[in-house]
Amino acid sequence: MNDIRIIDAGELSCPQPAMLTHEGLHKLARGAAQVPVSSSTARENVSHLFRNSCWGVIIEELLKAVLG
């Protein structure tokens, strides 16, 4: 019920984070998805895709040490 689908886009470069999110969104009509990314470009692209498909977006910034 409260499953969060994880779409791992960490350390991937353009356009893969957007591509994986796009595919993930197609499979996921409702619920929640978590998409770890590691660049601000990917963060913007991914959140843009979610918003375009009328999803709510929460952006969480992890520790710099984790992201590198």
Add this chain to the structure above:
Amino acid sequence: MTSVSRFLTSRWGLVFTGLAAGVLGPVLVKFGNPGNMGISVSCFSRDIAGALGLSSSSGGQYIRPEIIGFVLGALIAALIFREFKPRTGSAPLMRFLLGGFAAFGMLVFIGCPWRAYLRLAGGDWNAIFGILGLVAGIGIGIVFLRRGFSLGRSHPAPKALGWVLPIIMVALLILLLAAPQFGTDADGNRTGPIFFSTTGPASQHAPIIISLVVALFIGFLAQRSRFCTVAAVRNMLWLRDSHLLNGLMAFIGAAFITNLALGQFHPGFVDQPLAQTNEWWNFGSMVMAGLALTLAGGCPARQLFLSGEGDADAAMFVIGMTIGAGFAQNYSIASCLCPADNAMGAFGPAAVIAGLVICIIIGLVMREKEA
């Protein structure tokens, strides 16, 4: 600064970047750059390759400050907005190859995607075939992306790695200003190490300071706004997302109006500056370039901006493109630089077909390994 950043990352920031680049490109032509070549990353890489002695073409040797400014402008933006994140490990050698083949395709057409649109905005209708080819190449690239093509994940790298390409650019700037010469040979020809054309397109250039300031400004804007001429088409075709396309449309529109205002709009197919008129190979060469650029993730200018952010994989693309441009010139792949000739290089078509085959193989074999 945060409000500047918010503006630049918005849709209007993209439009502003497109407008700035669209106006300033033709203005650089007014100041002395070759016709419809205010900015062309592929042609300028070719000129840098020539200036460093990697190609012997007498008309294609100059260290173009625009390339230097693009990288350093993006570096400044990335440092100010804390986006300087050195990284590497996403198939650098493949990116080197893709850069080289993209250079082959772009030099057969004579122009990177930016110049394709600048040529269109200057009335060079040959560019239409190139742009159609580019769109087709991006379409083929999307098929590979959807089938699981991936150059793999990068990983954070030491800060020093991210500084390598920016420092190379500073070194190029010093070489441009100092133009060291080790003397002349028996016939009085300069022996290098740095060569500057005295005739041909590379001898035409805007004053260094103007080129550099314009490029720093565009590099700064484009790093923030993520302006990319390949991703604009890719996202429209594949995601039906017009966000980046806004920037591209602003770029073409602004360049068209600026060309009209400066008297640089000359519609037609023939007698266009630095263009060849073979429509099939204008199309075919850009199919290959479009595919290579889509697999590499962005247009050549975007690779320069990413290099400024510390992306060492994008920097490998840039180096591959520069070396590929040198080969293209030496091996008669690039189309002729003589304005009266408008001829394709003898081995241009062969290189386009070979490049297409190799890019398709790369598209088929590169997949992310499951962890």
